[in-house]
Amino acid sequence: MSFQSLGLSEALLKAISKKGYTTPSPIQQKAIPPILEGKDVLASAQTGTGKTAGFTLPLLQVLSDNPKEKYRPIRALILTPTRELAAQVYANVREYSEFLNLRSAVIFGGVNQKPQVSTIRKGVDILVATPGRLLDLQNQGLLSLKRVEIFVLDEADRMLDMGFLRDIERVIKSMPEKRQNLMFSATFSKDIKKLAHGILNHPIQVEATPENTTVDAINQKVYRVAKGLKTNLIIKLISDGNWKQVLVFTRTKHGANKLCEKMGKAGIKAAAIHGNKSQGARTKALAGFKSGSISVLVATDIAARGLDIPLLPHVINFELPNISEDYVHRIGRTGRAGASGEALSLVSADETTFLRDIEKLIEMKLPVEIVEGFEPDPNASTVPIKQGQGRQNRSPRNSKNNSRNSSRSSDRNNKSRRPKRNNDRRG
Ligand code: AMP
Secondary structure (H helix, E strand, O other): OOOHHHOOOHHHHHHHHHHOOOOOOHHHHHHHHHHHOOOOEEEEOOOOOOHHHHHHHHHHHHHHHOOOOOOOOOOEEEEOOOHHHHHHHHHHHHHHOOOOOOOEEEEOOOOOOHHHHHHHHOOOOEEEEOHHHHHHHHHOOOOOOOOOOEEEEOOHHHHHHOOOHHHHHHHHHOOOOOOEEEEEEOOOOHHHHHHHHHHOOOOEEEEOOOOOOOOOOEEEEEEEOOHHHHHHHHHHHHHHHOOOOEEEEOOOHHHHHHHHHHHHHOOOOEEEEOOOOOHHHHHHHHHHHHHOOOOEEEEOHHHHOOOOOOOEOEEEEOOOOOOHHHHHHHHOOEOHHHOOEEEEEEEOHHHHHHHHHHHHHHOOOOOEEOOOOOOOOOOOOOOOOOOOOOOOOOOOOOOHHHHHHHHHHHHHHHHHHOOOOOOOOOO
16 A cells, blocks of 8 residues: 555655655554544554554644634644653654645643743644643643644553543643544553543544554563672673663663663663653753664653654563553564564562563563573562552552642742743753
8 A cells, every 4th residue: 555545645745755654554554544534533553653644644634635824723732641752743743744834833841831832822733742731831821722623642541641631631621622533542441441432523443553462573581580680681681782772661760770870880871761851861862872872771661652763673671560561562662663673571589470460461471581690589579569669650550640740740840940941850
């Protein structure tokens, strides 16, 4: 199938070929036609499937096919859970709309609101936003969603995990009832289905990969190891393999920092990316990782969500996530766009239950290896690490409100404490 046959305009086809895409990905093939027809769509797709183009391309076409008055009210709103994802989606919107007469902007917390406000004032057709900053500006009367025609909720599952449900509801109330809705989610819990039911109107359902299954191209392996030997083992694996682009997941921000420090001492160029890092530091780390000046990016789940790093060869779980679905998200960072990848997990005795849960979810047993000198501790307890312990931003249940408050208030604190500066510290 070609992009032409999907019914996209010349201007979009030109932008697509400039990006170097030749064939639409499965999610694009399935999502683009109903969106062009003005239908609501519920799509099951995670990062790496080409979902962003899947909603952005038809959205741009629908808007440009029906030009509106010159002063440009916000006609499309794309809501994303994280700042990084907002920035990436915006970059895509910009690229795909290069040959169209449409203007776009992105707004998120952690940075000065002034430039964002002045861009919106000039009139934008498409706004990409995270919920906190969007509501902030709306409450200050600095933007209106009363003319929104298309609403996109990206990574809806992560939105709920981060406690944004109330915010989403508030945003929805401020838009006209008659609009087109597109909702993307990697997983489909009961809560997501409920949310979809509330937002979408007779949606067409499309799916990129079967729910909760891991990509075949990913070579997965578990290293059983004593907890205290994990740092040395990961350093050995990365050094021996001479790996140049490795994404490492830790459970906590503190753990990410500590691991980075140790890697640095061992001569590995590593940077941490998590919620306590300033926006500037995170952008810099990501740019360094993409350009190759940093070989290892150590991230927490939330920070890593939505990072657009194509063709990642190695993902390592320094610790297993206690939410099995996160494992699927994490390893989905490798083996993208048809390239093969490797996902390794360092598992200590207290993570045995997590491993079992993950294997149940992905319906396969992961091959286990033990490296000489890094054996697991036969006397270590297999009692799991307490749920939520050390998890920042969220735990599986209960703390949704807390996490929301903490992430939102950090934006606010920044603003109230240091109004003039380019707020580059977070939380
Ligand atoms: P996404 O799932 O939207 O984060 O996209 C994942 C990556 O795939 C991004 O780097 C996109 O630029 C790229 N991509 C999107 N659509 C295509 C396509 N049809 N062909 C090749 N690459 C694509």
